Amino acid sequence: MNGLRRLLEDPQRMKLLKRVFFAGAVFVALLEVLVVTVLHLGHGYFWFDGLPAFGSLYGLISGVIIIIAAKFIFYPLLSRKEEHYD
Amino acid sequence: MIEWLHPGLLLIGGAALVPFLRGRLLQAYLPLLAAAALLDCILMAPGTYATLQFLGYDLTFGRVDRLSLLFAYVFTLAGVIGFVYALHVKDRLQHIAALIYMGSALGVIFAGDYFVLFIFWELMAFSSVFLIWANRTPESVAAGFRYLLVHVFGGLCLLGGIMLHIGQTGSISFDAMHAFAGGTAFVLILIGFILNAAVPPLNAWLPDAYPAATVTGAVFMSAYTTKSAVYVLVRGFSGTEALMWLGAIMAVYGVIYATMENNGRRLLAYHIISQVGFMVCGIGIGSEMAVNGAAAHAFAHIIYKGLLFMGAGAVLYMAGTVKLSELGGLYKTMPLTMIFFLVGGLSIAGAPLMSGFVSKSMTISGAGEQHNSFAFLMLTLASSGTFLSIVLKMTYYMFFGKNSGLQVTEPPKNMLVAMGLASFICIFIGIVPQSLYALLPYPADYAPYTAQHVLNSLGLFFFTSIGFILFMKKLAPKPGLNLDTDWFYRRAAQAFMVVVRRPIANFEYKVVGEACDYLIRTMILLVSRVVNHFETEAVQPSAPALAAGASRFGAMLQRFQTGRVHDYAFVMAVGIVALAVFYFFWWGG
Numbered sequence: 001m002n003g004l005r006r007l008l009e010d011p012q013r014m015k016l017l018k019r020v021f022f023a024g025a026v027f028v029a030l031l032e033v034l035v036v037t038v039l040h041l042g043h044g045y046f047w048f049d050g051l052p053a054f055g056s057l058y059g060l061i062s063g064v065i066i067i068i069a070a071k072f073i074f075y076p077l078l079s080r081k082e083e084h085y086d
Numbered sequence: 087m088i089e090w091l092h093p094g095l096l097l098i099g100g101a102a103l104v105p106f107l108r109g110r111l112l113q114a115y116l117p118l119l120a121a122a123a124l125l126d127c128i129l130m131a132p133g134t135y136a137t138l139q140f141l142g143y144d145l146t147f148g149r150v151d152r153l154s155l156l157f158a159y160v161f162t163l164a165g166v167i168g169f170v171y172a173l174h175v176k177d178r179l180q181h182i183a184a185l186i187y188m189g190s191a192l193g194v195i196f197a198g199d200y201f202v203l204f205i206f207w208e209l210m211a212f213s214s215v216f217l218i219w220a221n222r223t224p225e226s227v228a229a230g231f232r233y234l235l236v237h238v239f240g241g242l243c244l245l246g247g248i249m250l251h252i253g254q255t256g257s258i259s260f261d262a263m264h265a266f267a268g269g270t271a272f273v274l275i276l277i278g279f280i281l282n283a284a285v286p287p288l289n290a291w292l293p294d295a296y297p298a299a300t301v302t303g304a305v306f307m308s309a310y311t312t313k314s315a316v317y318v319l320v321r322g323f324s325g326t327e328a329l330m331w332l333g334a335i336m337a338v339y340g341v342i343y344a345t346m347e348n349n350g351r352r353l354l355a356y357h358i359i360s361q362v363g364f365m366v367c368g369i370g371i372g373s374e375m376a377v378n379g380a381a382a383h384a385f386a387h388i389i390y391k392g393l394l395f396m397g398a399g400a401v402l403y404m405a406g407t408v409k410l411s412e413l414g415g416l417y418k419t420m421p422l423t424m425i426f427f428l429v430g431g432l433s434i435a436g437a438p439l440m441s442g443f444v445s446k447s448m449t450i451s452g453a454g455e456q457h458n459s460f461a462f463l464m465l466t467l468a469s470s471g472t473f474l475s476i477v478l479k480m481t482y483y484m485f486f487g488k489n490s491g492l493q494v495t496e497p498p499k500n501m502l503v504a505m506g507l508a509s510f511i512c513i514f515i516g517i518v519p520q521s522l523y524a525l526l527p528y529p530a531d532y533a534p535y536t537a538q539h540v541l542n543s544l545g546l547f548f549f550t551s552i553g554f555i556l557f558m559k560k561l562a563p564k565p566g567l568n569l570d571t572d573w574f575y576r577r578a579a580q581a582f583m584v585v586v587r588r589p590i591a592n593f594e595y596k597v598v599g600e601a602c603d604y605l606i607r608t609m610i611l612l613v614s615r616v617v618n619h620f621e622t623e624a625v626q627p628s629a630p631a632l633a634a635g636a637s638r639f640g641a642m643l644q645r646f647q648t649g650r651v652h653d654y655a656f657v658m659a660v661g662i663v664a665l666a667v668f669y670f671f672w673w674g675g
Contacts, residue, residue: 004417005418008486021548021551022552024548025545025548025549025551025552028541028544028545028548029545029548029549031541032538032541032542032545035537035538035541036538039537041536041537041538042536042537042538043538045451045454045455045457045462046454046457046459046462048459049454049462049542053545054542054545055541055542055543055544055545055546055549056545056546056548056549057545057549058466058467058470058546059470059545059546059547059548059549059550059553060549060550060552060553062466062467062469062470062471062546062550062553063470063471063474063549063550063551063552063553063554064553064556064557065467066338066341066342066345066467066470066471066474067345067474067553067554067557067560067561069342070342070343070345070346071345071346071557071560071561072560074342074343074346074568075346075568078346078568078569078570079346079564079566079567079568079569080566080567080568080569081566081567082565082566082567084567084569085567085576085580
């Protein structure tokens with residue numbers, strides 16, 4: 001765990017970690033495109049799920065939809081103090 | 087030789103011994119009893135067992151087929167892990183409640199008719215509530231009563247439906263219900279079932295009750311109630327279209343609430359709702375692949391959800407809180423718990439090489455195969471949200487994030503062993519999916535590990551993470567409570583209490599109470615006056631009178647009791663003569 005600790009508490013290494021993460025995301029998205037367009041390994045049930053990089057695109061859309069729905073729409077409507085029912 | 091031993095009977099009967107065992111013997115007994123039930127399930131052959139006649143109906147306690155066996159395996163397996171996790175608990179009440187709860191869940195699984203099903207269904211609610219009450223705090227007592235009231239309501243719907251169903255068909259056997267679709271009996275039974283599956287709007291009991299349960303109790307509760315409901319839905323309501331819609335909505339509903347939630351165990355409770363949504367949706371689609379997916383997902387879910395509750399429970403046990411706003415930086419002192427929790431998190435999100443991947447994708451492919459784009463998109467959205475709120479949000483704010491300054495260590499060894507065991511099963515199923523597919527109700531010819539599928543999942547998770555990083559500041563958990571559908575009955579109950587407190591209590595106190603008071607007061611005064619009169623007039627004078635009488639009687643006796651021997655001899659002689667005369671003239675004659 002000391003290695004992990006050094007990684008997380010050193011801003012220099014943290015920056016590197018973030019870069020590796022974004023590079024990984026781009027790499028996976030490119031592979032997704034590759035599988036569908038060049039290798040023709042994929043098949044879709046619908047018109048949309050066979051599109052290049054469907055997983056990456058839908059992941060970004062889903063994440064944003066859920067965060068906006070939860071934190072910006074429902075949270076202001078439904079959040080109360082912890083003692084609300086007491 | 088007994089032909090078939092009901093594993094539920096083994097557990098419920100075994101609970102009777104718990105009060106007499108202590109120390110290491112009890113610690114060995116509990117997991118061994120659960121393991122014996124697991125072995126019992128592994129050894130039993132499909133068939134119908136333990137049928138008996140009751141009031142002209144055939145009761146079936148043992149319907150053993152592929153579907154019931156799948157659930158029985160995972161119920162007993164989860165029991166073994168749960169009892170290892172609970173080994174350090176001294177409170178016997180919890181052990182007894184857990185055994186009866188587990189046994190009655192198995193009773194539901196093996197029930198072949200509605201009577202037996204209903205009895206075990208109710209027993210499940212009434213035994214599990216003790217896992218909440220065992221916390222012995224005012225909050226848990228109140229939450230337990232709400233839990234019980236909701237389940238009693240569901241049980242009554244079920245009972246009403248069963249009665250109508252028997253009235254219409256004359257049969258109590260519990261089988262596929264699609265022939266009766268749309269009827270009142272069908273709807274009532276369905277309501278009873280989906281209440282236990284926590285389908286919105288009948289969902290709020292779950293996130294209300296589970297976080298109020300004990301650390302170890304919540305692990306058991308996460309396994310049985312909702313998944314026995316999934317089982318009965320598979321058995322009776324496969325292909326009911328309403329369930330497809332409800333399940334797809336429910337999967338996203340749970341995720342959105344989980345993203346808002348601050349209490350770690352409540353967050354996980356909302357994920358039960360979301361994950362059961364996948365199963366309910368698969369059941370609603372009703373194709374062989376979708377139902378297989380629902381059953382496989384139930385199996386995988388019980389293990390990884392138990393693992394997540396164990397991880398959150400370990401944090402609660404060691405740190406005293408599981409509110410994300412009060413935690414952070416625990417990876418330094420609880421690295422093993424963090425790793426196990428992450429395995430559970432990746433499993434529930436459906437990351438490749440984890441159990442959730444091989445089971446969840448089957449349900450989603452089932453939706454795709456039926457060209458159901460709504461279910462497909464909603465379930466994929468929920469997968470992304472699961473990754474977001476458990477793997478990213480909960481792990482980050484609990485184990486990483488800003489340092490909370492809490493001085494904690496790893497939990498007791500037995501907790502770590504239980505989490506290790508569950509982690510192993512999650513990874514094993516992820517790597518060897520055929521081990522799970524071989525147990526499914528329909529033949530499963532499904533390959534989860536295609537290049538497209540694995541990459542789609544990885545892409546989904548990577549880019550969901552990017553969304554998390556973009557909105558990180560907004561996602562910081564804050565203390566608070568989020569209203570759910572329990573608002574309606576909790577507010578209604580409060581309004582009812584206001585009516586009770588003000589007008590009814592006033593009427594009761596000022597009119598009814600006063601009237602009773604007056605009546606009772608006059609009655610008591612009357613009676614006491616009579617008693618008083620009797621006491622002074624009769625009892626008190628009688629005491630000296632009795633004493634005087636006694637002394638007079640004594641003086642009289644003294645005349646006979648002279649103390650001289652010849653007086654007594656004379657009396658005896660007279661007596662003998664009198665007896666002789668009596669004998670001769672009466673009997674002799």
